[in-house]
């Protein structure tokens with residue numbers, strides 16, 4: 001008997017119009033747990049090396065974990081994964097939505113979508129009834145309109161995920177959207193969905209998920225909710241959510257400014273969490289969460305008055321990073337990105353890059369820092385691929401930099417093709433390493449080391465202790481939360497103890513876990529994902545090397561010119577030393593490839609053969 005896991009996933013082939021249910025065995029589930037663990041295993045096993053990410057051969061995986069939808073804190077998340085069209089490596093994202101809870105209650109842990117529909121379709125799931133339905137009437141609608149239309153067709157009980165026009169137009173960093181303010185899959189999961197002519201998935205389920213010890217789980221879950229509410233950090237969190245960190249970033253000199261040239265922004269007072277509080281209309285959030293953080297603001301620009309949901313990453317990348325110090329204007333750009341279904345971080349990075357290209361006269365267009373109208377125009381040009389610059393930027397900043405040449409690559413702020421999320425690292429080497437070693441490219445999802453680094457680890461130090469902390473953090477965030485798959489914010493933001501999850505996991509599944517389990521699980525998943533990158537790069541004619549784990553040149557060569565950290569830049573040798581320690585601790589060789597011994601020890605002999613012959 002399986003507990004916690006449903007042990008079933010849907011297999012939907014859009015080319016063949018085939019729907020199947022696949023059973024998963026317990027050994028596999030315990031070995032990879034769920035979310036990104038199972039998704040990575042499926043993509044490794046089933047993709048032909050060198051698969052074109054936007055071809056019908058790529059697979060789009062929605063995968064929950066054994067804690068999703070259970071009565072415990074913030075359990076409404078699901079992972080979306082595929083080979084990334086942006087990076088050509090492993091890509092995933094994590095989204096909180098009613099869809100995840102409904103999918104699990106319909107009896108499935110995940111969905112693997114294969115092939116490509118002839119015409120636009122959406123997938124309808126209601127418990128055992130699964131259908132592929134026509135979506136021609138939805139194609140072309142933005143994500144808000146799509147959600148409204150689908151609700152009117154299937155009813156409010158359904159959870160919905162969809163793409164906007166950016167996904168339809170295969171913008172390489174299109175995301176999957178839900179509920180007008182949730183977004184997942186920065187490395188282009190929305191484009192993969194669009195390439196399959198899949199506009200949306202709707203799900204409703206009302207089955208009970210069997211758990212190992214229901215009474216204990218319910219009790220522990222309830223205790224969790226009350227611990228969260230009693231936390232000292234709760235009130236401030238409820239007021240500002242992720243936006244609470246913006247002022248700290250400015251003070252710490254890490255707020256991305258002018259395409260990561262600086263870490264302080266003169267006009268930052270116009271875009272802080274305090275301004276958010278003044279504009280706030282209402283707050284909403286993911287299912288099963290009592291610390292909801294979807295802060296929706298009412299804002300006014302020349303174009304009219306609107307509402308949008310704001311998070312720190314969005315505001316920093318569409319604000320200070322492109323020279324805008326007015327939350328109304330930033331909100332407008334954020335709303336466009338959500339409607340079109342394009343990643344705010346990547347599009348903010350693309351706009352900042354274009355502004356700097358313009359400043360350096362490397363392109364003909366004139367796009368001044370801080371010009372929100374031009375920025376809005378660019379978001380549309382990218383979404384609809386309607387100008388030469390828009391078309392180029394829709395392929396990503398790495399692509400654009402290569403095309404432009406003339407030194408542009410040194411200020412294209414990405415790692416492995418994925419734009420850096422909103423923390424400047426001129427003066428934070430540990431965070432730079434977190435970006436360098438993140439399994440999807442430069443995202444803070446796996447390790448937000450920066451606050452710990454600045455407050456406790458000796459900001460400018462390059463030492464082993466920092467690398468150990470990074471690995472610990474990746475294990476918990478990237479290993480546990482991305483497989484279990486619950487929201488990590490109760491642990492990070494309001495101090496809900498991580499150890500409580502061992503009990504929750506046990507009461508849900510009957511499997512006892514500890515930190516050792518989490519460490520081995522993460523080593524396994526990271527090794528598998530790293531092997532995926534190596535295999536795919538080789539198949540596309542690029543030999544893997546440690547250069548792919550290096551942050552952009554700017555942070556090594558151009559010191560900060562302002563703020564308390566003025567003069568700071570990264571040290572090349574220091575970074576490389578930390579990278580070596582990192583590889584050693586994960587059991588990887590000098591180029592960052594998991595060794596034979598490591599792969600065997602982690603039970604990945606199927607990988608050894610492919611990587612080492």
Ligand code: PTT
Pocket residue numbers: 077092093094095096097175180181182183184185186187242286309311312313314337338341342343344345445481482485486487488489
């Ligand atoms: C996430 C990344 C982030 S991280 C943000 S804001 W953040 C951006 N949000 C976008 C958005 O919004 N619209 C849009 N068009 N693009 C966006 N791109 C950016 O995407 C999100 C929260 C947040 S808000 C964070 S940190 C935490 N992330 C979690 C995670 O990754 N795993 C986990 N187990 N729990 C997490 N909890 C928090 O969830 P990606 P969401 Mg997101 C509008 O998708 O690809 O992982 O990138 O999921 O439901 O929106 O919740 O300051």
Ligand code: SF4
Pocket residue numbers: 074075076096284285286287289290291292293294487488489490
């Ligand atoms: Fe969703 Fe925020 Fe709650 Fe996490 S804390 S589950 S992101 S509403």
